[in-house]
Amino acid sequence: MATTIAIDASGDGTLTQRSAFWLFMRRKSTIGVLMVLPLLAIIAGLVAYPAGYSMFLSTLNKAETKFVGFANYLFLFKRETFWMVVQQSIIFALVAVVGKAFIGFVAAHAVNTIPTKGQRKWRGMMLIPWVIPPALSTLGWWWLFEPTYSAINWVLAEIGVDAIPWLSDTFWARFSVILVNIWIGAPFFLIMYLAALKSIPEELYEAAAIDGANAWQRLYHITLPMMRNIIAITVLFSIIVTFANFDIVRVLTQGGPRDSTHLFATYAFRVGIESNDIPLGASVSLFMFPVLAVLAFLILRNVRKRAMEL
Amino acid sequence: MADVTLNKLVKTFDRTEAVCGIDLEIANNEFVVLVGPSGCGKSTTLRMIAGLEEITEGDVLIGGRRVNDVPPKDRNIAMVFQNYALYPHMTVAENMSFGLRLRKYPKAEIKQRVVEAADILGIDDLLDRKPRQLSGGQRQRVAMGRSIVRNPEVFLFDEPLSNLDAKLRGQMRIEIKRIHQKVRTTTVYVTHDQVEAMTLADRVVVMNKGRIEQVGSPSDLYHKPSTRFVAGFIGSPAMNFIPCKLVEANGGLAAKVNDTISVPIPADRSDRVRAQVGKELMLGLRPEHIREQRADDGATGVACAVTPDVVEPLGMETMVYFGLNGVEICARVAPEASPNPGTPLTLSIDANRAHLIDPSSDMVL
Ligand SMILES: Nc1ncnc2c1ncn2[C@@H]1O[C@H](COP(=O)(O)OP(=O)(O)OP(=O)(O)O)[C@@H](O)[C@H]1O
Ligand SMILES: [Mg+2]
Numbered sequence: 001m002a003t004t005i006a007i008d009a010s011g012d013g014t015l016t017q018r019s020a021f022w023l024f025m026r027r028k029s030t031i032g033v034l035m036v037l038p039l040l041a042i043i044a045g046l047v048a049y050p051a052g053y054s055m056f057l058s059t060l061n062k063a064e065t066k067f068v069g070f071a072n073y074l075f076l077f078k079r080e081t082f083w084m085v086v087q088q089s090i091i092f093a094l095v096a097v098v099g100k101a102f103i104g105f106v107a108a109h110a111v112n113t114i115p116t117k118g119q120r121k122w123r124g125m126m127l128i129p130w131v132i133p134p135a136l137s138t139l140g141w142w143w144l145f146e147p148t149y150s151a152i153n154w155v156l157a158e159i160g161v162d163a164i165p166w167l168s169d170t171f172w173a174r175f176s177v178i179l180v181n182i183w184i185g186a187p188f189f190l191i192m193y194l195a196a197l198k199s200i201p202e203e204l205y206e207a208a209a210i211d212g213a214n215a216w217q218r219l220y221h222i223t224l225p226m227m228r229n230i231i232a233i234t235v236l237f238s239i240i241v242t243f244a245n246f247d248i249v250r251v252l253t254q255g256g257p258r259d260s261t262h263l264f265a266t267y268a269f270r271v272g273i274e275s276n277d278i279p280l281g282a283s284v285s286l287f288m289f290p291v292l293a294v295l296a297f298l299i300l301r302n303v304r305k306r307a308m309e310l
Numbered sequence: 311m312a313d314v315t316l317n318k319l320v321k322t323f324d325r326t327e328a329v330c331g332i333d334l335e336i337a338n339n340e341f342v343v344l345v346g347p348s349g350c351g352k353s354t355t356l357r358m359i360a361g362l363e364e365i366t367e368g369d370v371l372i373g374g375r376r377v378n379d380v381p382p383k384d385r386n387i388a389m390v391f392q393n394y395a396l397y398p399h400m401t402v403a404e405n406m407s408f409g410l411r412l413r414k415y416p417k418a419e420i421k422q423r424v425v426e427a428a429d430i431l432g433i434d435d436l437l438d439r440k441p442r443q444l445s446g447g448q449r450q451r452v453a454m455g456r457s458i459v460r461n462p463e464v465f466l467f468d469e470p471l472s473n474l475d476a477k478l479r480g481q482m483r484i485e486i487k488r489i490h491q492k493v494r495t496t497t498v499y500v501t502h503d504q505v506e507a508m509t510l511a512d513r514v515v516v517m518n519k520g521r522i523e524q525v526g527s528p529s530d531l532y533h534k535p536s537t538r539f540v541a542g543f544i545g546s547p548a549m550n551f552i553p554c555k556l557v558e559a560n561g562g563l564a565a566k567v568n569d570t571i572s573v574p575i576p577a578d579r580s581d582r583v584r585a586q587v588g589k590e591l592m593l594g595l596r597p598e599h600i601r602e603q604r605a606d607d608g609a610t611g612v613a614c615a616v617t618p619d620v621v622e623p624l625g626m627e628t629m630v631y632f633g634l635n636g637v638e639i640c641a642r643v644a645p646e647a648s649p650n651p652g653t654p655l656t657l658s659i660d661a662n663r664a665h666l667i668d669p670s671s672d673m674v675l
Contacts (some may be wrong), residue, residue: 206395
């Protein structure tokens with residue numbers, strides 16, 4: 001109130017410097033910016049600074065003594081392993097995400113048919129893979145796959161099937177890594193899709209049943225269109241997370257056999273930390289950036305479109 | 311075109327019995343309204359006709375065919391839902407044509423039917439819109455359009471107007487009536503609004519607690535209710551129920567309310583109630599049948615001196631509330647009588663319109 005009086009008192013229309021400052025402070029946008037400032041500071045410290053620093057690192061030589069410009073990137077382009085990693089990351093992300101989305105979708109339907117009373121416990125149980133720290137659960141999987149004591153192979157042997165080289169054969173190693181990723185990630189899709197399913201009014205299905213739609217037609221004409229947005233967002237979001245995955249490969253295969261399961265993150269770790277070429281590792285990890293940026297852009301656009309439709 | 315028959319229809323959910331044995335015959339092209347208080351089983355009955363709810367016991371026949379085990383799509387019915395249930399991702403035209411497209415009708419015919427229905431409903435210019443771009447009344451029309459294009463044998467409506475505001479509801483009510491006159495089809499219409507029931511129906515089915523209380527034309531229900539429930543449910547404000555005693559008087563019978571008020575029972579009804587002489591009964595009187603004294607009241611007008619507690623002027627009429635025999639009575643008085651709270655007033659009861667109700671069975675005698 002004091003400021004209002006001060007403005008009134010000046011009378012002739014010129015504002016004192018002090019009250020102008022307070023007016024500026026009182027504007028909604030100013031207050032808003034001030035309030036998010038701490039968060040911006042944290043983001044800057046935890047995201048922007050490391051990102052900027054790794055960009056800087058990627059322009060140095062191995063000993064970090066000399067500026068080499070784009071030499072690290074050009075070097076990577078000539079490495080066959082690098083292109084393998086690019087290919088593997090894409091395959092890994094696409095197959096795993098499609099698998100997670102599909103399994104999540106089917107499981108969501110299955111859970112949705114369970115009467116509400118029993119549903120809680122099933123939902124809880126199906127979430128377990130998602131809430132265990134991935135490094136730990138992957139260790140569990142490693143124990144199931146691991147050649148000498150493989151529990152899965154033991155079961156296979158019991159029913160007369162030859163042992164499968166889960167982690168030592170290129171195909172099976174890739175298969176195992178993707179399988180574990182699906183196992184961990186599918187519950188996220190399950191929960192998202194279950195929520196989406198529950199938000200579709202029952203009346204739409206009843207109307208469709210009267211209109212003559214069978215189960216497949218209801219799925220195709222009602223469920224899928226009603227879930228389109230949530231499917232798009234979860235898939236895009238999951239591609240980002242999956243693409244940048246580190247712990248599963250690190251624990252299960254360390255990128256082997258012969259680098260055939262490396263992803264960007266694990267390869268960057270191998271090159272940067274294990275082989276002691278931090279600038280090169282930084283360059284590898286920076287290659288993820290454009291891919292993720294495009295995906296993030298798509299997500300944001302999708303969210304905005306969705307918000308406008310409501 | 312088909313008639314609908316319900317035979318001893320029963321529906322039980324887990325433990326609760328929602329519908330307990332309903333018998334009803336709905337003639338071809340008839341407009342039947344199911345009305346009753348919330349939870350009385352109207353929707354459940356309708357949904358059993360539609361095939362959306364499994365039938366616990368009894369039969370539903372459409373056009374003489376037992377359809378208990380026929381899926382909704384093969385019953386040749388169309389339903390309008392309370393929340394319209396329009397497909398949000400389809401345009402109005404797509405919504406309306408969905409059923410026909412699934413049934414693989416030729417494109418030209420689909421188009422023609424959609425255009426015709428849109429024409430009847432006055433939504434021609436909305437065909438390319440999505441439901442979210444429509445107002446409540448327009449969505450309502452689209453929902454009806456979706457039913458009309460199918461050209462079904464039976465129309466089912468579940469409280470189609472309850473999401474609209476009072477004014478729009480009035481308009482749509484007239485609209486529905488107009489459409490039914492144009493597209494004559496057997497119609498079952500569920501509502502808890504008795505005005506909708508009275509204005510739309512050829513026949514009204516009053517339901518209560520899963521049972522049918524009475525079936526009849528709107529005027530039958532108003533003039534000849536058969537149970538206390540129907541008497542109290544139909545008509546607004548509701549009928550007054552005044553404790554009284556049936557006595558013999560002047561060679562006839564009379565319902566004695568107190569020492570000064572005694573309502574003679576018309577001779578044609580005396581025989582029916584003679585057995586109840588001496589018993590405590592209820593006198594059922596609609597507010598509009600307790601009014602100011604008039605010159606032409608004649609012999610059936612029973613004078614009744616009261617002191618109003620509350621007076622509600624509504625413009626074209628004035629509601630007068632007063633206590634009698636321990637119950638609050640509502641009377642409908644012409645504004646010219648200018649009643650005042652606390653000022654004694656003599657009203658006239660129309661003895662011909664009085665109903666006698668047996669409180670032990672709740673039946674109208
Ligand atoms: N799916 C269900 N499971 C259990 N009970 C139900 C179910 N559907 C309805 N009921 C019960 O059956 C009874 C009748 O319900 P119904 O929906 O037919 O009432 P209604 O007459 O349509 O009421 P309203 O005017 O409120 O729509 C109610 O007591 C209700 O609680
Ligand atoms: Mg209902």
